[in-house]
Each structure stands twice: as C-alpha cells, then as structure tokens.
Amino acid sequence: MKLLIIAGFLGSGKTTLLLEVARRLVAVPQKIAIIENEVGEIGIDGKYLREQGLQVQELFGGCICCTLSADLVSMLQKVEDLFKPAVTIIEPTGLASPGDVLTTVRSCQPIVTDIKLVVLVDATRYKMLYEMLTPLITTQIQLADIVVINKIDKVDVTDIDLIRKDVNQLNPRAKVAAISVEKKINLEPLVKNLVGELQ
Template identity: 40%
Template sequence: MGIPITVISGFLGSGKTTLINQVIKGSDLAPEEVVIIENEFGEAGIDHELLIHSKENIVQMNGGCICCSLRGDLLNALTAVLDVFVTQGYPIKQVIIETSGVSDPQPIIQTIVGTPNLQPYFYLDGVIGVVDAENIEQNLQHHEATKQLVMSDRLLISQKGVTNKDSMNQMKEQLREINPLADIYEFSLIQSSSELADLVLGNHLFNQSIDDEEEDHHHHHHEFESMIISESGYVKEGLLHNWLSWLMMNYQESIYRIKGFVNVSDQDFQTEIQGVNQLLNFNLTNRLTEDNDNKLVIIGKNIDKDDINQAFQLVIEKSTEGD
C-alpha cells in the first residue's frame, strides 16, 4: 500500500510544530522511520539539531528523524526522500508534512493522490487541521485559515484559552458549518504523547466514510458553504460521470471537496466518490446498494445548491427511464 503521508495544517501560531514533536515522541515508530517535510526550516522547527544536510535539502536530525525542506515542489521532495533514503535502506514507515501557517493544503493533497508515479510508494493517510481556540475568530478572517479547515479530514482544537464547555461546543458547531466532513477532537499538550499520536497517525482519515447520521441540511460560512445530496434510487454509470463532468465544468475551482456514496445501476455495492477540486477517485465499497441511499457532501464557494440537487435528481430520473 505504500508509506502513509499525514499532512499537518493550521494557521500561524496554532501549535503544529509542538504537536508534531509530541506525536513523534508518542508513536510506536523509531525516529529514523519518520520523515518530516516542512515548507521551510525555521528557528523553532522540529525539536532536534541538524546533523546532516544534503543537496536535496534533506537532513537527518540528531534524534534520528529525517527532515526535508519543501523549498521546491512536493513531488521533488518525495522523490528525493525515495532516492536518498529508501534506496539506501532507511526503514521509512511514515511521512509527516507540516504546511506553513498561510499555505493552502489543496495542492499538496492533489499531488499525493493525483500523481501516478507516487502511488506505489505513498498514500494520503489524512489531513489534520490544528485549530487555535484562543484566536479562532481572528484567524477565520483570513481566507487561508478557513481553506485549511475546509481541506482537513480531522480538526484538533487546542484547549488552551477555552474556559468553559459551552464555548467549546459553540466552536465545534462553527467548525462543522465550515467542514461537515471532518471529525473534531479537543486536544491538550498535557495529554500523553501516545494519545496524541493515536489522534494523528494511522487512521486512514482521507478515505474514511462520511457519517450516515449527518443531517440533510446546508451549512453556510461567510466564505465557504456545504451541501448534502441525499436521494434514494440508482444512477447509471454513464449519467453519473456526465453529472460529475457538468459539476466540474460549471463550478471549476469553486468545488473544493466532494465525498460520498452512490448506487450505480447493476452493482450490488455502493461506489465511493472522493474528490479534491477537479481530481476525482472512485472505489467500490462493501456497502450494499439495497440498504443505502445515495449521499454526497459537497464543499465549495458560490455553489448553487438547488441547481446541483436538481441536476442529480434528473440523473436518477433518467437512469430509471425504461425500467
């Protein structure tokens, strides 16, 4: 299946680096089995002094961890990791990418899941969004911070600065409005390192199923919005692909995430759709079509929910014509 990649995202000052240090400490992995890829080395980087520096901007830390500075593109960085370490016998079992505080994780996701040459060696385990509870309102005024939340599979809220349970619940509801696909956990750096490692690594979050209990309503944030399509019936495969092509053509860069399950005609099991922007993946699941409805979650901006819903309903109607 390849080496899992976990992307750690979060706005400036959210505590990404501190969390990564704790996760590395608490995981079952030996230091030399973990590769860290950072956007750039900073004064307060991963918690080890640099030991070795190479032309590929890859270093090994004195604690054993490997660190790669993402000064070029991610494909080059991952290729360098393979060339310099895997071919030399390093037993790499995990890659962690720490994005900069103002970067958009979407191109990183697209590179990992959309580059055929990487597929034999790496897979995306999940995108973790670290949320600074103390400064969330201020941070959400920035497009970059909100986009990081939208692209995350799991959101970890730092408990620092949250004084009561009601405030935390309100914050969680606010985050669900921005990204109904993500599961949400609170965390504290006084938690055991092993607990934090369990929250971050090895959970196959990118490919996890959407919550069947998610209510069929729309969420709206001042910049992003989400919708849920929930319909019974079956869709013909060709018509489904036509609908997806129409969706991507009409909304282009406005669709950030699409995820869910559809009942394809003449198939006993549901097909899972996983999309990041224009990149779509399809997988056959073990969910019986006769027991489940079509359900898709779409997150984007300036999307016409009625238009999209009606188009999908038309696909179902046309799929049943002549039956």
C-alpha cells in the same frame, strides 16, 4: 509511504503536535521522515527536530502549496529513494493552501499510498483569524480529515463548543478533537488514533 500532513495557521501548534506523533511512531517502531516547509531562510524547527534524532528534510524560501510544489514532489521521491519511510509527516507553512498541497501529493502516487490531513485550529485566536482570514481558515477546515482544536487550556468550555459547532458545520465528515498539546489534555487518544491509522 503514508503521508500525514499537519496543517493549520501560523503558531497553531503544528510542530508541537508533530513532535508528539513522531516520537510515538518512532517508538512503534515505524520508520518516519519529516518534511518541514519554512518561508524564511532559517529552519529553527528543523534544527530542533534533528536534535531529537528525527530524520528531517527542509524546504525553504517559499510555500509548498505554490512556488515550491515541484520541489515537494522531488523531495518525496528523494525521501523514498534514501529512507523508504513507512510514514512521512509534512508540516506546511501556516499560510499554505491545503487544497494545493493535497493536489501535489496526490500526484505522487504510487510512492504515496495514503494521505491524512490534520488541521489545527488555535482556540485562542479562532474568532479573530476566522474574521480576518475567512477563506484560508474555512478551506483548511473543510479539507481536513481530522480537525484539532488546540490550546483549550487557554479558553472557556463555551468557546470550545462554539468552535466545534462551526467546524461541524463547515466539515461534517471530519473527526474533531479538542485538545491541548502542551498541557497534554486529550492528547493521548488523538495520538493513539493517528498512530493506529498510520500502521
């Protein structure tokens, strides 16, 4: 299976984007599975996604980058045995260290054949989060294959340019998209690109 990891700080729009990509992959048709990691006990996201008819597995009570990394490995094995999906989409918690998640999923070869890391940046809170959580936010950006600057419907063009400049500096190899998932601004090309790469 190919893996698409949709990471990014709490509330940056991970689940909203995940749903868009999942719907598109299902329509291809492409067999997909979703792994949701929630720190709390109640999987609101998972319940919502299941209502959309998607195959969802949940990991609760800890973070897949640390305490639940072994559980992620056995979950991927289970998903492979039960569904043999072409693509599995993972949403880590907003506090997950993506480097540790990458190390874990890379250890899952040959089940996992390809890994793509998308990192969402919340344009409305970028400055504040960057100042408060520099190591987490910068590592998330540095490891990404694609950085998605989300919620551009709520900020000025000059803000977007500043974030883009930072992102380019932190990770010159990443593709960068500035979008609004909710208002569907620049969403289509990004989803198309992702779906294309996951074929």
